[in-house]
Amino acid sequence: MSKQKIKVVISDLDGTLLNSDHTISAYTKSVFQELHEQDYLIIVATGRHHMDAMAIISCLELPVYLVTSNGARIHSPKKELLYSFNLEGDAVKSILSLDIDPEITTVLFKEKVWQTSKTNKKLNAFQKDLAYPPEVVDFAALDDYSAIKIFFTHDDHEKLVNLRDKILEHHSDVFSHAFSLPICLEFMDKSVDKSVAIAKILEKEGYSFDQAISFGDGFNDERMLDAAGIGLIMGNAPxxxxxxxxxxxxxxxxxxxxxxxYLTAILEGFSVSS
Structure with missing residues (x-):
């Protein structure tokens, strides 16, 4: 794949564009602003909720296509909602009715709030300003189980593997799943994937995956990385x-x-659109 053909830059957030403080460095910001000046299409694709992700990428101060909740939402650079897909409430309820280890934090991503089984300081630390606020709830007593995605977290990866296997035993035809981090297990509708959402943006803008370079560090980035003309895995990836x-x-x-x-090192090799 020739680097001269690259017109699109795609990046995950956590573990990729963000450092371990969950922020974008001044250096990274300057590089992305230069990319924008040179007319590259920029796409950020994350497992985060769109309200949370928008607050983070606003510091870049440039127009960005945003894929969130692993592909369940697409927002334009003007923050217009272009695509959305929710899980059916009955399917979500069936998962939450399983015997889930109470040590595991369970979260439902809703449109304007994330409902959680308990307060988790480690999870809250991912948000600097809580643009997307948490709400502790009793999942057995909800009226509405519809959600963007289901999220589980625990420091013991094996506990999450066991939960994944239990869920897939009866729900593999409905849900796809990914470990965005070893301590984070996410379930989405089977049709939802970052790569599917990105393909919609590329088609809209008249580009193909062959013209894209992508960066990621998690299993929810796998298809996105593999589809791009140049796919790069972060050194901190599992x-x-x-x-x-x-x-x-x-x-x-x-x-x-x-x-x-990486982008700075090969920037001179890029062919910039006129």
Missing amino acids: ENLKSKLPHLEVISTNNEDGVAK
């Missing part, structure tokens, strides 16, 4: 993701501004 995509290059970590430094 080793089993690197092993699963051995044909893709591994770059520096998120705490080393890996995305921005």
Whole structure:
């Protein structure tokens, strides 16, 4: 794949564009502003909710297409909602009725709030200003179970693997899943994936995946990374993701501004649209 053909830059947020403080560095911001000046299409694709992600990327101060909740929402650079897909309430209720280890934090992503089984300080730390507020609820007593996605987190990865297997035993035809981090398990509708949402944006803008470079660090980035003309895996990504995509290059970590430094290194090789 020739770097001269690249017209689109796609990046995940957590573990990729964001450092471990969940912020975008000044250096990364400057590189992305230069990309915008040189007419690259920029897409941020994240598992985060759109309200949360919008608050984060606003610091870039440039127009960005935003794919959120792993592809369940697409917003234009003008923050217009272009696409949305929700899980059916009955399907969500059937998962929440399972015997879930109470040590696992369970979260429903709703349109304007995230409902959680308990307060989780580690999870709250992902948001600097709580643009997307949490609400502790009793999931057995909800009136409305419809949601954008279901999210589980626990420091013990094996507990989440066991929960995944329990859910898929009876729901594999309805849900897709991904470990965005080893401690984060997410369930979406089977039709939802970052790569599917990105393809909609590329078609709208007259580009193809062959003209894109993408960066990611989680299993929810797998298809996005594999589809792009150039797919780059962050150095901080899990080793089993690197092993699963051995044909893709591994770059520096998120705490080393890996995305921005890679783009800076090859910027002179890019062919800029006139």
